[in-house]
Amino acid sequence: MISVKTEKELILITNRYPFYPGEEFLTLELDYLCETFNKIHIIPVNARDFSRKRDLQSKVEVHIPHSFRRKTNLWGKLMSLSESQGRTWFIDELPNAIKHGPKGVGKLLSWVSNAVILRDYIEGSIFSERNINEFVLYSYWFTLAPGISLIKERNSSLPVYSRGHGGDIYEERHHPPYLPIKQKMTSLLDKIYLVSTNGKEYLANQTPEYSDKLTVSRLGTLKPLKLCKPSTDGITRLVSCSYMVPVKRLKLLVEVLGYCKANIQWTHIGDGPERHKIEQLVQDLPKNIEVHFTGSLKNEEVMSYYMQNTVDFFINVSSSEGIPVSIMEAYSCSIPAIATDVGGTGELVNSQNGVLVQKDIKPLVLASILDELASRPQGEKLKMREAALETWNKCFNADTNYTKFAKEIGR
Template sequence: MNRNLILITDTYPFGAVAESFLDKEIPYLSSFFNSIIIVPRNFPAEIEKVERKMPDNVVIDTSLLKYFTNKKIKRILFIKIIVGSILFYKEILKRPKIFFDIRALKKTIYYLLSAYLVKNWVLNFLKQNNSNLSQTLFYTYWLGSSTMGVNLVKKDNNLIKVISRAHRYDIYEDLYIPKYLPFRNESMSINRIFCISNHGMKYIINHYPFLKSICSISYLGVEKPDFISQPSFDSIFRIVSCSYIVPVKRIHLIILALKEFAKKRPELKIKWTHIGYGRLFDQIKKEATSLLSNNIIANFTGYLSDNLFYNFYKTNPIDVFINVSASEGIPVSIMEAQSFGIPVIATAVGGTPEIVTEDVGILLSENPSPEEIANAIEFFIDNPEITKRMRLKSIENWEKNFNAVKNFTEFAKTLKMI
């Protein structure tokens, strides 16, 4: 039975948004383990930096950050990889095309470099702490080079136990150009893989059938809010979206859909609020200003802290939530919307069809036209009774499938027994 958990992250707990899902998970893990050590690899961008209060038995270990910021260590490892890493040349022999694609070659080298950094950190950590490996579990939040790094140590010491969550970017190779993720066998041959969606689990098993016995689904979740969102009772229809403003989220599609809707129904007024920021923030704001007519109000809040985020949903009527992303695991933003009782319009990508059905919203095609999205918005406006039923069903769906108490308690229990 495991008493100690070592959680390797990217930037958590220092990043405001990236990996913020862990805010909901950590309290449950801390109630099942005697001690938790969180080990981030990187500092976030300055705009993302936050401070978090952790449970008493959770410690932040920043020593791995020193490995990833030490240019001398990285330069030495880089040379070792190029000169004589058996793993590197095995990967080249397995996929010879890598050698002729500079992007794939760089990805392979830096993936392996990161894995070696984590491996060296693990070896040093075990040496310094004299850990009881029979009671210790390594948990990598992403199924990537950190997982491989721990696994390289595990190959020489089978007492080490390592599990990983698998989300989206760490699963789907076709998200990349070229369509390739390095060292899949070395990164995935671990004790357990917990996929956040059934879609992701099927993808892994289809591509790597030998992993079927260690793969399972473990949905993320959100906690029960102390309110239920209210619909609009005036002449304005209110839409909310929430995400990073980056290309994969296709926020420009929402703008084009609203432009199309305004032409179809010029007599109706819509207020669209987007919560979140990202590198396309200014560009998207300019597009909204230039393309949307007077009957469409666009509001961009930027990043909202947890308190401001929940206060927004609590104090503003909201009629529908929209997500038109080109790729997803299962969006936590949709879990949150459903917990508030808000129906959803979303694209049928990744695991999204596991949370959005005809009972709780409208599932768009993977690559919807602005007209398709505009028609979905129009449906909610023209069918208030159906929308009312969807609001109730949304809460039921959250309670059944995405309740943090149920999901994270079960997950923590499972980790305890590995």
């Protein structure tokens, strides 16, 4: 880990982190930020369950503003419009919100209200009487950046940044398909670090006048202690790793496996609301398909699984993605991937290191692809494994990516 030390303090806006669930991949990035910044203040704006918390370094302080401990009622939201900055933002954006009906207006009001609350907390409880030039502001999600954008509007010299992933930039993933004040935030933030080229191009098409503020800064994973080994017993071992929700389309994967002729062992790592349904569906799979569910595993346990077990392919059939870190982890262990071409997945998966398939691929077609992969000569499979590892080392090595990112926002 190589980084440049700064005496500045970082204010990091998260969804729930360091509280569970979610944002698992921020843990690794935070280690690099801790190496760079003198102190880190984390504000988890949507945390409600404070019973489970990740371990943090001593230089990290977690702030839980009282106003974020509970949902703000309508009157509280309307109060955010009583001061000029919040009111101006609301009025300027209102024509766009109205296009999406009452829900659009309600979403805008909630965003402005939360932004004002966050602005007031940072200015009153963290900045206080200190010199604001001692701080850097960074939102891990673009949708959580309105509050620090308000602060930037008042303090033009203050460095303010945001990442952009998937659901926080792609409107079509939301109902209604509307993410308020994107134009305003893009105009104010010093730089927006997108985790994929797809995300950068998407945002650039919406805000072409600010395209110079958009840059790709990829996520990454650590180099494992050893690589995963392939199967040699005639069984093809597939692994998927995700929260068990509809967007991951595990039901589709079960249907695909039902058509496969090869001997396949599928292991799913993860838990979630669809687990019981999927466990019921796999009961009807033919005898050539064996299924295992590990339940939820910590990140280090996932990597340990790859190092201690044989895995031939990682599979991801999601209908939507930002850029899947789960595939980066597999590649770091030399496991090739089969994945749907959604979001930035095509920047990871290609014909050398795996198989990229259409989002709307038919189950029978994907089953034939799995059977064909299972029957390939071992030499061809080994070349795919080598290419997967090379892709990780070139593009998704955490030490390279996070060192560069921390240095950029800390200078």
